[in-house]
Amino acid sequence: MASIFAPETHIGLGARFLAPLRHLGALGFALFWMLAASGIYLYIRFDTSIAGAYDSIGELEWWFGGVLRSLHRYAADAFVAVVALHLVRELLAGRFRGFRTFSWISGVPLVWLMYASGIVGYWLVWDTRAQFSAQASAEWMLALGIGAEPMARNFLGLGQISDRLFSLFVFLHIGLPLALLAGMWVHVQRLGRPATVAPRALAWGMLGMLLALAFLRPVASEARWDPALLPQMLQIDWFLLFIHPLMYATSAAQLWLLTGGATAALVALPLLARRPAAPAARVDAGNCSGCGRCVADCPYEAVTLAGNQALVYADRCASCGICAGACPSSTPFRSTPELVSGIDLPDSTVHDLRRDLQAVLAGRPPGVVFRCEHAPHAAGEAGIALRCLAALPPSFVEYALRKGARSVRAVGCAEGGCAWRLGLELSAERFSGEREPHLRPNVRAVKHANEYAFTLR
Ligand code: HEM
Ligand code: SF4
Ligand code: SF4
Numbered sequence: 257m258a259s260i261f262a263p264e265t266h267i268g269l270g271a272r273f274l275a276p277l278r279h280l281g282a283l284g285f286a287l288f289w290m291l292a293a294s295g296i297y298l299y300i301r302f303d304t305s306i307a308g309a310y311d312s313i314g315e316l317e318w319w320f321g322g323v324l325r326s327l328h329r330y331a332a333d334a335f336v337a338v339v340a341l342h343l344v345r346e347l348l349a350g351r352f353r354g355f356r357t358f359s360w361i362s363g364v365p366l367v368w369l370m371y372a373s374g375i376v377g378y379w380l381v382w383d384t385r386a387q388f389s390a391q392a393s394a395e396w397m398l399a400l401g402i403g404a405e406p407m408a409r410n411f412l413g414l415g416q417i418s419d420r421l422f423s424l425f426v427f428l429h430i431g432l433p434l435a436l437l438a439g440m441w442v443h444v445q446r447l448g449r450p451a452t453v454a455p456r457a458l459a460w461g462m463l464g465m466l467l468a469l470a471f472l473r474p475v476a477s478e479a480r481w482d483p484a485l486l487p488q489m490l491q492i493d494w495f496l497l498f499i500h501p502l503m504y505a506t507s508a509a510q511l512w513l514l515t516g517g518a519t520a521a522l523v524a525l526p527l528l529a530r531r532p533a534a535p536a537a538r539v540d541a542g543n544c545s546g547c548g549r550c551v552a553d554c555p556y557e558a559v560t561l562a563g564n565q566a567l568v569y570a571d572r573c574a575s576c577g578i579c580a581g582a583c584p585s586s587t588p589f590r591s592t593p594e595l596v597s598g599i600d601l602p603d604s605t606v607h608d609l610r611r612d613l614q615a616v617l618a619g620r621p622p623g624v625v626f627r628c629e630h631a632p633h634a635a636g637e638a639g640i641a642l643r644c645l646a647a648l649p650p651s652f653v654e655y656a657l658r659k660g661a662r663s664v665r666a667v668g669c670a671e672g673g674c675a676w677r678l679g680l681e682l683s684a685e686r687f688s689g690e691r692e693p694h695l696r697p698n699v700r701a702v703k704h705a706n707e708y709a710f711t712l713r
Contacts, residue, residue, distance in 0.1 A: 399508030577647030
């Protein structure tokens, strides 16, 4: 359906800068698929035996197999950087507690799986860097002292490395990324409409950058793995292999303490930094028809349908009010003195919204502004702040226009800044008529950045 909005003419500089950060998780998925595609090709060309592995990688022609090999490695580095930025962004934004606990805690094992996949990948090259990494990993495992001894002895030159052990590495380099993919799927299960597909420009831009890097700085193997040698002077991949120099600068036990402690701290953070939660949305059986719009719009999968009634999982609820904005019973045109919606926030009801709007309209202002509470507020404006712009049922716009406001505006937060993930998207779809509940055709909407201006036709 064609959009009725005027083209976007203005986006602030800060919003432009922050927008790509919103896509870090999706970019992580894009990088995973790049790794999978280049990895499948490399696997086809790879000889999975100790005698042949090193040469089969060296024989890749520079202009195709070599480029894909370099792409595979650079994509792995970019994956680490993007996931680290994603983690830091969510941390700095305080998005790790309450209803986000599941997303946060399910992200933590992904870091381990990501590193394990990358490190084992290095071993397959069977050069002295692989030797260094495998031996350092073996020493680290030995320090833990559980179950790793036979493998560690092999690496440390105390036993024969067999083709079977090498096959185990290959198996791990396929199995660990598959476990990572399963973990990524679990990670987004508590999010409505999770953004797992990066915007095209961003994904192609990233692929182009990595390909350019692969052409300009092709990666190379070190000398062949030699059990008689102690590898020295290696080029370390600081994104993936930094833990080995870190272990030699400290000790295996200290590295366990550091990594184990950091993992425990990340897992404990949502519990340690707990805050009192706002009251969860409540369903009113008498006003719920079971239409499912609240289920479709909830950004945190906190509502489900039980029979033909909505049901809220209170511990998952963000108290954003988006469900109330979606419910067909949330219309101010209803004549009941007490406006009860099918689903509503106990501390900020649709009835309160109608009462506040009526109070504003009683002052006969030239225009009314509905504003997300995170959006900037112009002094002297007759405005109503909402927890999220998508908590505004569109029928309130027509109500304000019919009850005397000459113009109505709705102002959302900055692009990429929606505290409830989907507020801007859902508002845009509702106001453009692509999604229920939408504006009636007699209301004209013009979009300008994250603002909407409405008038009666
Ligand atoms: C392989 C690594 C990872 C991938 C591919 C990934 C991907 C994603 C994606 C696609 C989303 C949904 C974004 C949206 O639709 O709003 C998301 C959300 C989230 N991720 Fe990750 N993630 C990864 C690792 C992590 C890690 C390590 C953490 C932190 C420990 C983390 C914490 C979160 C949180 C808290 C959210 C929810 C944000 C919100 O509620 O607004 N993620 N992730
Ligand atoms: S307030 Fe409604 S839309 Fe928001 S998280 Fe809770 S149930 Fe979902
Ligand atoms: S949107 Fe309203 S009527 Fe529809 S299922 Fe949800 S609470 Fe019930």
